[in-house]
Amino acid sequence: MVRQRTPLAALETFHSHYGNAFQANLPGFSATVLSGADACRFVLSATSETLAWRHETDPIAKLLNQGMLVTDAAAHDEMRRIMTPAFHRKMLSTYSDAMTWATDITLGQWAPTDERDMLNDMRRLTLLALMKALFNIDFSQRIDPLWEPILKSLKYISPGAWLLWTNVPRPGYKKALAQIDTYLYAVIEKRRQQTEQPADLLGLLIDAELSDSLIRDQLLTMLIAGHDTCTALLAWVMLLVADHPDVQNEARATVLQTLGTAAPTIETLKTLPVLDNIVNETMRLYPPVHAGNRFAAQDLTFDGYHIPKGQRVMYSIYLTHRDPQLWPDPLQFRPQRFETKPAAFTFVPFGGGSRICIGYRFAQIEAALVLARVLQNWQLTPVAQKQHLHMGATLEPRPKALVRVTAL
Numbered sequence: 001m002v003r004q005r006t007p008l009a010a011l012e013t014f015h016s017h018y019g020n021a022f023q024a025n026l027p028g029f030s031a032t033v034l035s036g037a038d039a040c041r042f043v044l045s046a047t048s049e050t051l052a053w054r055h056e057t058d059p060i061a062k063l064l065n066q067g068m069l070v071t072d073a074a075a076h077d078e079m080r081r082i083m084t085p086a087f088h089r090k091m092l093s094t095y096s097d098a099m100t101w102a103t104d105i106t107l108g109q110w111a112p113t114d115e116r117d118m119l120n121d122m123r124r125l126t127l128l129a130l131m132k133a134l135f136n137i138d139f140s141q142r143i144d145p146l147w148e149p150i151l152k153s154l155k156y157i158s159p160g161a162w163l164l165w166t167n168v169p170r171p172g173y174k175k176a177l178a179q180i181d182t183y184l185y186a187v188i189e190k191r192r193q194q195t196e197q198p199a200d201l202l203g204l205l206i207d208a209e210l211s212d213s214l215i216r217d218q219l220l221t222m223l224i225a226g227h228d229t230c231t232a233l234l235a236w237v238m239l240l241v242a243d244h245p246d247v248q249n250e251a252r253a254t255v256l257q258t259l260g261t262a263a264p265t266i267e268t269l270k271t272l273p274v275l276d277n278i279v280n281e282t283m284r285l286y287p288p289v290h291a292g293n294r295f296a297a298q299d300l301t302f303d304g305y306h307i308p309k310g311q312r313v314m315y316s317i318y319l320t321h322r323d324p325q326l327w328p329d330p331l332q333f334r335p336q337r338f339e340t341k342p343a344a345f346t347f348v349p350f351g352g353g354s355r356i357c358i359g360y361r362f363a364q365i366e367a368a369l370v371l372a373r374v375l376q377n378w379q380l381t382p383v384a385q386k387q388h389l390h391m392g393a394t395l396e397p398r399p400k401a402l403v404r405v406t407a408l
């Protein structure tokens with residue numbers, strides 16, 4: 001049982017009273033919160049001339065600087081154009097090798113009967129996979145020294161006191177953030193010395209003749225956006241699969257029938273929709289990114305609701321995914337609901353429109369592949385634990401995501 005301890009509970013109450021558009025006011029923080037299919041369409045079809053992404057005082061903009069995630073208009077579009085080829089379908093089969101490699105290293109640490117914190121294990125796995133796939137780096141030696149700085153950078157951008165007191169100095173983060181920068185600049189420097197660039201994301205950025213600092217901003221963006229989301233997703237997947245033995249047994253039977261002990265590939269995963277259904281249902285209930293943030297660049301109206309220029313606007317993925325008018329019995333974990341394609345803008349774990357998550361295919365393949373590999377080799381059972389939702393950089397189970405694993 002996951003207890004609700006975040007402001008999401010308050011948003012659910014507001015939503016049930018006021019519907020799909022309301023004002024959430026905290027001291028020093030105010031946002032228009034929108035939810036539902038029409039609202040998601042409204043936000044996700046907008047351009048930065050009406051709804052902008054970047055807000056100078058948000059820590060995420062300070063951390064990522066000119067990273068694609070926090071820029072608008074031409075600056076954004078140029079970075080997206082440069083990096084898009086790294087996420088083309090044809091690249092994904094190379095990435096699946098990196099994902100299998102990272103999964104086998106991680107699962108290789110499990111004892112035949114073990115109790116594992118999936119938040120921890122899935123973070124290691126997703127970091128190893130991402131660094132290998134996008135930057136061609138074996139991160140296994142660097143993961144321990146950089147572990148704390150990475151966690152610290154996530155804390156830096158998580159909702160917290162900065163929402164109330166913007167621009168308050170936050171000296172506790174300086175050293176950790178500098179350690180990550182030193183590492184990233186060393187990676188860039190090493191790559192620049194290579195005469196020919198591998199066809200990976202880092203190679204594309206170097207070939208585009210960008211400055212070191214602009215490349216650093218994109219690397220950090222991918223590192224943060226690309227691993228923390230997948231960590232939360234996979235931790236929730238493992239918890240829910242452990243909690244639902246029927247779902248687990250059925251999925252395992254299908255996986256073993258199709259794959260036996262062979263590693264999953266992009267091609268074989270296509271024949272295993274049962275895995276995608278589990279992953280999608282997990283993201284419906286626990287969307288790693290629970291809301292998208294914008295700022296009204298001009299006065300706007302949504303469905304008669306006035307949004308003044310300068311207002312923070314959030315489209316709530318969480319409320320949309322749990323709306324009983326869109327999802328019958330929304331709190332029930334029922335992967336088979338995804339046997340039918342959801343209506344447009346009712347299921348938006350990756351956002352949508354021209355700024356849909358650039359890594360969405362990467363994430364979907366990684367989640368299905370890791371789940372397949374776990375089911376092939378391990379039985380998951382629940383561990384009694386007190387757990388709550390935590391609204392960090394992503395929506396996570398806290399304090400831990402303990403699961404008992406038993407070798408098959």
Ligand code: HEM
Binds near residue numbers: 068230293359362
């Ligand atoms: C389960 C995993 C993931 C989830 C749930 C997720 C979710 C999202 C969402 C909701 C957005 C749009 C936010 C908005 O509209 O405000 C987004 C954008 C983005 N995501 Fe992901 N993401 C995931 C994995 C990844 C991966 C693996 C990468 C990179 C390797 C990545 C990189 C990005 C980037 C760079 C953007 C900004 C795109 C742009 O502005 O053009 N994400 N993601």
